[in-house]
Amino acid sequence: MLDSSSAKVARELRRWISTAPPGARLPSTRALVAQHQVSPVTVQRALRDLTSLGLIESRPGVGTFVRAVRTARPVDYGWQTAALRAPRSRIQAVSAAMRSAPNDVIALHSGYPDRELLPERLVRAALARAARSDTALSRPPVAGLPELQSWFAQELASSSPVGVAPPTPSDVVVLPGSQSGLSSVFRALGAGGQPVLMESPTYWGAITAAAQAGVRVVPVPAGPDGPDPAELDRAFADTGARLFYAQPTYANPTGAQWTAERAGQVLDVVRHHGAFLVEDDWAHDFGISSSPRPVAAQDDGGHVVYLRSLTKSVSPALRIAAVIARGPARDRILADRSAESMYVSGLLQAAALDVVSQPAWQTHLRGVREQLRARRDLLVDSLREHAPSVHVDLVPPGGLNLWARLPDATDLDHLAQQCERAGLLIAPGAEWFPAEPAGAFVRLNYSGPNPAAFPVGVRILGRALGQLRS
Numbered sequence: 001m002l003d004s005s006s007a008k009v010a011r012e013l014r015r016w017i018s019t020a021p022p023g024a025r026l027p028s029t030r031a032l033v034a035q036h037q038v039s040p041v042t043v044q045r046a047l048r049d050l051t052s053l054g055l056i057e058s059r060p061g062v063g064t065f066v067r068a069v070r071t072a073r074p075v076d077y078g079w080q081t082a083a084l085r086a087p088r089s090r091i092q093a094v095s096a097a098m099r100s101a102p103n104d105v106i107a108l109h110s111g112y113p114d115r116e117l118l119p120e121r122l123v124r125a126a127l128a129r130a131a132r133s134d135t136a137l138s139r140p141p142v143a144g145l146p147e148l149q150s151w152f153a154q155e156l157a158s159s160s161p162v163g164v165a166p167p168t169p170s171d172v173v174v175l176p177g178s179q180s181g182l183s184s185v186f187r188a189l190g191a192g193g194q195p196v197l198m199e200s201p202t203y204w205g206a207i208t209a210a211a212q213a214g215v216r217v218v219p220v221p222a223g224p225d226g227p228d229p230a231e232l233d234r235a236f237a238d239t240g241a242r243l244f245y246a247q248p249t250y251a252n253p254t255g256a257q258w259t260a261e262r263a264g265q266v267l268d269v270v271r272h273h274g275a276f277l278v279e280d281d282w283a284h285d286f287g288i289s290s291s292p293r294p295v296a297a298q299d300d301g302g303h304v305v306y307l308r309s310l311t312k313s314v315s316p317a318l319r320i321a322a323v324i325a326r327g328p329a330r331d332r333i334l335a336d337r338s339a340e341s342m343y344v345s346g347l348l349q350a351a352a353l354d355v356v357s358q359p360a361w362q363t364h365l366r367g368v369r370e371q372l373r374a375r376r377d378l379l380v381d382s383l384r385e386h387a388p389s390v391h392v393d394l395v396p397p398g399g400l401n402l403w404a405r406l407p408d409a410t411d412l413d414h415l416a417q418q419c420e421r422a423g424l425l426i427a428p429g430a431e432w433f434p435a436e437p438a439g440a441f442v443r444l445n446y447s448g449p450n451p452a453a454f455p456v457g458v459r460i461l462g463r464a465l466g467q468l469r470s
Contacts, residue, residue, distance in 0.1 A: 005038045009046035012036070017055055022068035026056060095204050096416070096427040097443070105420075106450065106457035108379075109427040111252070112316055113286075113400060113447040117371060119355060119364045123315045126354035130347045140346035142338050144174025144322070148353045152308060152322040159297035166300075167324050173334050176344045177319035178282060178309040179205050181333075184340065185278055185305055185323065186213035186243075188332040195241040199227055201403075201432035201441070203252045203280065206245055219434040220244075222251070224394045226258040229265040236273040243276050249292045250283035253432045253443040254403040255396020263295045270303050276329065277304045283399045285313035285365055286447075288373045290397040302326035305333075310352050312400075313365075320344070320352040375446040375454075376402070382455045387462035390442075400447040403429070410440040411468060418464040424457045 009032065027035065032043045047064060050056045057067045097111040130136060135145070143149065149169040157166030175181040182205065190196050192214035198206065200219035210217050220227050220235050226248060235241065246266070248258040258266070270277045277295060284292045296306035302325070309321040325333055355361060376395070379402060383390050391405045406415070412428035419426050429441030446454070 005036075005042045006045040006049065009036050009038060009043060010049050013046060013050060014055065017050070017066050020066045022066055024066045026064040026066070028063070095208075095431060096425075097204070097445075099425065104423065106424045106453045106460070107448045108444045108446075108454075108457055109425040110445050110448050111312075111400065113312060113368075114449045116449075117368050117447060118313075118315055119361065122355045122358055122360060122364065123318065123351070126351040126358075127347075129354060130350040133350060135346035135350040138346060140343050140349060142343050143170075143334055144172060144344060145346060145349045145353065148172075148174055148320075148349050149322070151353060151356065152324060156294060156297055156306065156308070156324060159292075159294055160300075161298070164298060164300050167296075167326070171324050171326050171330055173323050173325070173330065173337060174344050174349060175307075175321040175323060175337065176341060176348075177311050178280065178307045178321040179209065180337075180340065181307050181321055181323045182206055182209040182245075182278075182280070183213060184333050184336040185307075186210050186215055188336040189276060189278075189305070189329060190215040190243050194243075195239040197232070197235050197239070197241045197244040198434050199246050199251065200434050200438070201253055201429065202245070202434065203247060203282070204431040206280065207431075207434050210245070215243075217434045221438070222246075222254070222256065224254070224256050226256060226262045227266065229262070229269050232266060233269045233272070236269065236275060241275065242273075243278060244270060245278040245280065247280045247282065248295050249281055250286060250396060250399030252282060252399065253401050253429065253441075255394060255399045255401060257290060257293075257397050258295070260293060263293065263298065267295060267298060267303065271301065275303070278307070279304050280307045282307070282309050282312070284308060285310075286368070286372060286400060287398040288369055288376060288396070292398070296324060300326070302329060305329060310356065313368075314352055314355050318348050318352050318355075320348055372398075372400070372447060375451045378451060379444060379446040379454050379458070382458040386455060386458045387465065389465055390458075390461065400445055402444045402446060404442050404444055406440040406442060406465065407469070408440055409469075410465065412440055412442070415442075415464055415468060418467065419460055422460045422464065424460040426461065 029040055029043050033040055055067055056064050058064050096109055099109060146169060149172040152172045153167045153169045160166040186209055194215055195218045196210050196215045197218050197220050199222035207217060218235060218239050218241060220232055248263055250257055279295050281294055294306060296304040306324040311319050311321060323333055380392060380395055383392060389407055392402050412430060416426055416428050427443045429443055430437045
């Protein structure tokens with residue numbers, strides 16, 4: 001009876017609304033109860049139904065009113081084409097790795113670790129302390145909080161061998177995430193249109209940042225041990241480039257780590273050409289079967305511009321990173337950062353420093369290492385059992401991802417769509433190549449939520465590949 005009574009009230013109110021002007025006030029609930037001889041619950045249900053249809057709107061403390069219906073009309077933005085002209089680079093779509101995933105899908109696409117791999121208790125306590133400190137109300141120095149600069153410098157200095165001058169806190173510029181640091185480095189150290197060498201495959205965000213900075217990306221093939229020094233030397237000689245972007249430790253997407261010998265050879269090539277190595281140490285905290293070996297620790301001549309991020313290991317809500325550079329390069333990067341954002345939130349800097357300064361931080365990282373090992377091995381074993389046509393040439397010694405090669409004729413876009421319809425999100429590998437892809441690859445993240453579902457997800461991937469081949 002309530003449903004039929006509320007529907008009757010709603011029908012009569014709709015007739016009244018059809019003749020009322022926009023903004024007209026409806027009778028009060030008490031008046032409608034008396035008019036229709038129904039309960040207040042019935043009237044409220046009728047009003048909720050009309051609100052959901054967009055016919056009325058409630059203004060708390062004032063009343064309920066007929067909603068103004070605005071007729072949509074097409075808007076011509078063609079004038080912006082003439083005003084903006086052609087973009088400096090092709091406008092990139094949002095990466096597959098940045099897609100949000102509903103809870104009912106298996107997410108192997110993301111580039112961020114699951115919440116259970118984060119130091120949640122440390123982060124919450126650090127934010128509470130930072131909120132009570134002076135940093136919550138004061139402006140920090142442009143280059144960053146001195147204490148945080150010191151922490152970044154000391155961490156890198158701990159890896160510096162005898163005979164190499166360690167970095168100083170003044171060499172450090174704190175960043176609101178390493179992505180902004182990449183943009184600043186490419187703008188500050190690479191003039192518009194100049195070539196920048198990059199490992200291939202490499203981080204899609206670096207490719208995008210370079211394109212937006214107006215530099216010309218030149219790919220250098222990289223294998224499990226890093227780039228071939230002879231190929232790198234030839235690329236420098238052929239292009240006249242002065243920047244080489246690389247991820248020597250747990251590269252994204254391949255998980256590769258340069259050997260100490262390869263790092264020395266690359267550094268020799270960079271020095272020979274009077275160039276910079278932009279070392280992106282994004283996964284410093286995610287070692288599994290090895291430890292990070294920053295190339296920057298081997299250089300005190302200013303050839304290595306070192307990026308160190310805390311975003312993924314501490315919390316994606318605390319976007320804190322740093323660039324360590326020496327000489328005029330540091331000054332140019334700082335000038336770009338101050339023009340871009342003036343300074344980084346002191347509250348976030350203080351919270352990040354609090355987390356990494358706690359004794360429990362190292363305990364947390366040891367736990368993360370074991371969890372990542374178990375997740376990585378589970379995903380590798382699942383691929384071998386349920387998707388044997390997916391080849392993983394390198395089981396990564398660290399990082400968050402597997403880089404898997406698929407049969408050459410695989411239509412990656414179709415495969416991703418097939419998997420998504422079955423409840424699995426994957427990241428097709430084409431966007432990790434600065435030029436044409438060298439094959440059909442997919443990046444699978446083993447640090448995401450619900451690792452128990454990895455075997456199910458891999459079965460979906462295997463079935464989808466089988467359907468494409470049939």
